[in-house]
Amino acid sequence: MGLLDRFEDRLDRLVNGAFARAFKSEVQPVELAAALNKEMDDRAAIVARGRTVTPNVFTLDLSPHDDERLSVYRDALQGELAAVVTEYAAEQSYALLGPAEVTLSLDDSLETGIFRVHSEARAAIVTAVVSDALPGQPYVEIGGTAYPLVRAVTRFGRGNEADVRIEDPGVSRTHCEILLGTPAIARDLNSTNGTTIDGSRVTQAALVDGSVVLIGTTAITYRTG
Numbered sequence: 001m002g003l004l005d006r007f008e009d010r011l012d013r014l015v016n017g018a019f020a021r022a023f024k025s026e027v028q029p030v031e032l033a034a035a036l037n038k039e040m041d042d043r044a045a046i047v048a049r050g051r052t053v054t055p056n057v058f059t060l061d062l063s064p065h066d067d068e069r070l071s072v073y074r075d076a077l078q079g080e081l082a083a084v085v086t087e088y089a090a091e092q093s094y095a096l097l098g099p100a101e102v103t104l105s106l107d108d109s110l111e112t113g114i115f116r117v118h119s120e121a122r123a124a125i126v127t128a129v130v131s132d133a134l135p136g137q138p139y140v141e142i143g144g145t146a147y148p149l150v151r152a153v154t155r156f157g158r159g160n161e162a163d164v165r166i167e168d169p170g171v172s173r174t175h176c177e178i179l180l181g182t183p184a185i186a187r188d189l190n191s192t193n194g195t196t197i198d199g200s201r202v203t204q205a206a207l208v209d210g211s212v213v214l215i216g217t218t219a220i221t222y223r224t225g
Contacts, residue, residue: 067105155189
C-alpha cells in the first residue's frame, strides 16, 4: 500500500467514511496530500553530501466553499497531512529542519476545487540551557520562544557544542555568541555565512533591547529582560 493509499485509509477509519461522502465534487484530501509531496520534491535542496533539505511548514490556501466544507475536519486533516509530510520525507531520505506543520487557510480569491501551496523550511530550535529565567534576566526570542541567557557567554550554532542549537543549513556549527555585559555584545565566530546585527553584517556589535541577530535564515531577538 502506497503513502497516499495509507493516508486515505487512515482518514476513512478516522471519520468512518465522512471524507469520502463530503468531497465528491470539491477538493479531495488526497489531492492536498499529493500536492504536498510535489512541493517537497520541487523545493528539495542539497545542502551537503547525503543531506537534502525540504520544506517542513506548509500552508494550503482553499476557496471559501472548500474551506467551509473542510472546517469540521480541519484539526484531524491538518494532523494527517503533517504525518504524510513526515512519512514522505523518510521515504525519500529528505531532511526536515523541524516538525512537519500543515495549516489550512481561507483565500477568498480562489474558486471551488482550486487550492495553492506555500511552504518554507523552518528551523527547529533546541536549547541546551536548562534554567528558569529570573526577573530582569536577559533572554533571546527565536521563533516565538524565549531562551534565558543564564551564562556569561552563550553560543549559538548547529553543533552539539552550542548552548542553543539551531537546525538551519545556513548556520555554522558554532556560529556566534552573546556576551553579557554593559552593554551585551554579539560576536561572530568566523562562521561561513557571517552574522548580521540590526541589518548590518559585522564581526561584533553592541546589543540593545530589540536588537536582531540574523544567522542563516534564523532571527535571534535580544531582550534585556
